[in-house]
Amino acid sequence: MVHAQGLVKAFGRTRALTGLDLTVPAGTTMCLLGPNGAGKTTAVRVLTTLLRPDAGRALVAGHDVAADGAAVRRSIGLAGQHTSVDECLTGRANLVMLGRLSRLGRRQARDRAADLLTALGLDAAAGRPVRCYSGGMRRRLDLAASLLTRPRVLFLDEPTTGLDPASRLSLWEIITDLVAGGTTLLLTTQYLEEADRLADRVCVIDGGRVTAEGTPAALKAQAGASWLRVTVAAGAPLSPVATALASLAAGPARRLAARPGLELPVVPRPGLVADAVRALDAAGIGADDICVRTPSLDDVFLALTGSRA
Amino acid sequence: MSALSDLALLPLEPGSAAARPTPRTRLSGAASSLSWALSDVGVLTGRALARIVSTPEQVLNVTVQPVVLVLLFSYVFDGAIRLPGGGNYRDYLIAGVIAVNMGAAAQGAAISMAVDRTTGLVDRLRALPMSRAAFIAGRTLADLVTAVLAAAVAAGTGLAVGWRVHGSPAGIAAAAGLALLFGYCAAWAGACVGMLARGPEAAQAVGLTVIVPLSLTSNAFIATTAMPGWLQAVADWNPVSVLAAACRQRLGNPNPAAAIAAWPMRHPELASAAWSLALLAVLMPVTVWLYVRGNRR
Numbered sequence: 001m002v003h004a005q006g007l008v009k010a011f012g013r014t015r016a017l018t019g020l021d022l023t024v025p026a027g028t029t030m031c032l033l034g035p036n037g038a039g040k041t042t043a044v045r046v047l048t049t050l051l052r053p054d055a056g057r058a059l060v061a062g063h064d065v066a067a068d069g070a071a072v073r074r075s076i077g078l079a080g081q082h083t084s085v086d087e088c089l090t091g092r093a094n095l096v097m098l099g100r101l102s103r104l105g106r107r108q109a110r111d112r113a114a115d116l117l118t119a120l121g122l123d124a125a126a127g128r129p130v131r132c133y134s135g136g137m138r139r140r141l142d143l144a145a146s147l148l149t150r151p152r153v154l155f156l157d158e159p160t161t162g163l164d165p166a167s168r169l170s171l172w173e174i175i176t177d178l179v180a181g182g183t184t185l186l187l188t189t190q191y192l193e194e195a196d197r198l199a200d201r202v203c204v205i206d207g208g209r210v211t212a213e214g215t216p217a218a219l220k221a222q223a224g225a226s227w228l229r230v231t232v233a234a235g236a237p238l239s240p241v242a243t244a245l246a247s248l249a250a251g252p253a254r255r256l257a258a259r260p261g262l263e264l265p266v267v268p269r270p271g272l273v274a275d276a277v278r279a280l281d282a283a284g285i286g287a288d289d290i291c292v293r294t295p296s297l298d299d300v301f302l303a304l305t306g307s308r309a
Numbered sequence: 310m311s312a313l314s315d316l317a318l319l320p321l322e323p324g325s326a327a328a329r330p331t332p333r334t335r336l337s338g339a340a341s342s343l344s345w346a347l348s349d350v351g352v353l354t355g356r357a358l359a360r361i362v363s364t365p366e367q368v369l370n371v372t373v374q375p376v377v378l379v380l381l382f383s384y385v386f387d388g389a390i391r392l393p394g395g396g397n398y399r400d401y402l403i404a405g406v407i408a409v410n411m412g413a414a415a416q417g418a419a420i421s422m423a424v425d426r427t428t429g430l431v432d433r434l435r436a437l438p439m440s441r442a443a444f445i446a447g448r449t450l451a452d453l454v455t456a457v458l459a460a461a462v463a464a465g466t467g468l469a470v471g472w473r474v475h476g477s478p479a480g481i482a483a484a485a486g487l488a489l490l491f492g493y494c495a496a497w498a499g500a501c502v503g504m505l506a507r508g509p510e511a512a513q514a515v516g517l518t519v520i521v522p523l524s525l526t527s528n529a530f531i532a533t534t535a536m537p538g539w540l541q542a543v544a545d546w547n548p549v550s551v552l553a554a555a556c557r558q559r560l561g562n563p564n565p566a567a568a569i570a571a572w573p574m575r576h577p578e579l580a581s582a583a584w585s586l587a588l589l590a591v592l593m594p595v596t597v598w599l600y601v602r603g604n605r606r
Contacts, residue, residue: 084429
């Protein structure tokens, strides 16, 4: 459904895309994962015909983005990174306007807008101007706008960045329901958890090209183990902690960046934390906090590129 | 929320009426595209006007500013400005204020375009299957409507302070037509600036630094014969001057510019139409090209 090959795009001296290859089969969800500046948004803009690539080709829903942009635009829906609706108009007016501009007739646009507002829980707010909406509501309106024409391929650029946890969860549910209906989805994110939740496959993007590709589980396995994180009081020595927990660890410990303590790679199992606490007790070490955390985006990058994101 | 997956569901049979919205198939390809393009323009003009109405600052520009301008020049400058060849200053002034208002349409157009571009709405619209020129066409049409309203307010204020029109209905229609054409041209110029400016503040700054000199180095408020030779030459070719002279001629208002030898002043109507059409011929394709090309990022 989406097929990109060797996409290159530079803005002056900034090389945003340096040979991006991507394939998204129909009816699946692909997530582009990468830090800020990796080229995710540029990739989405090229695929939705907002930018012309300097080199390479891309086919979306069977149409070439450079040669047949109009046909691509008829098959896609896009919700960009910054909500792009008219602030002065009401939610409903926005959807009706965008519907009519998407080649829906007047009545069709109104009905479709009403259906989407209900489905996304924006009924009560539909008559208020968008500038009064909260961040979560704006994102939902943006999503509704991208669904007006029942697109075959939906592009969501960082759909939950900046949202509070409750709104984020709510949006994830909405997106999950959406793809259950067969829409092909390409979304970009900085959060591994989001990719984990929503994607069938994940492409890790760095420096404008894909550095790894696979299912979320495969990538996390590649990224290495979970980490046992021990926080101690400021100024307390760390090597006794490392020694005490060495038997539980699956590799060398490393210092924490943000607070005093260290973390060790471990294989998660029941009773791990209890064993760690007992080991520290036996060594006479008092820890402020101890927990197990799953691989983060940093870990994925560390494992894949050998450098921090 | 299974309702959503139903709403997003692809049709089982391609083209089944209830499922996928289809374009009007009654008309043939080209006619259908045109009808959709006109519909797009209509939708966007309506939206732009709704925005203007809901922004108090824009409404002030349309209603208060022309009144202030007319009153300021009518009362404060009336005694100080002598027209060559005599004639009532207020009769002379109003056409000039209207011409300046039409030119000032560029300012609003530039700011609105810059706002839309930087808030991402332009990007969203560019990703839709809508006609690409329609956005700017709608924008400029709305800005033209605003300029016309401002001119009407100026005219109304003028009538209240003693301006009188002595032309024939055909003459008035011709003057109005030329003013509309120039206003439309100014709106496209503003849209072009808005597409190029870094943001709304930059667009506003450009607008001010261009519109104020343009309005003052013209015969809108004073006769150009009082200016030094080189400046008079500039002022005589200034499209605002040309429009003002054409309107005065047609409306039967005092027009000392008719005595000036420069070609635009001898044939102001032709010159005004020529200015506007020439500028449009350049601005329209350039602005549409800028829109299609999109943002750098």
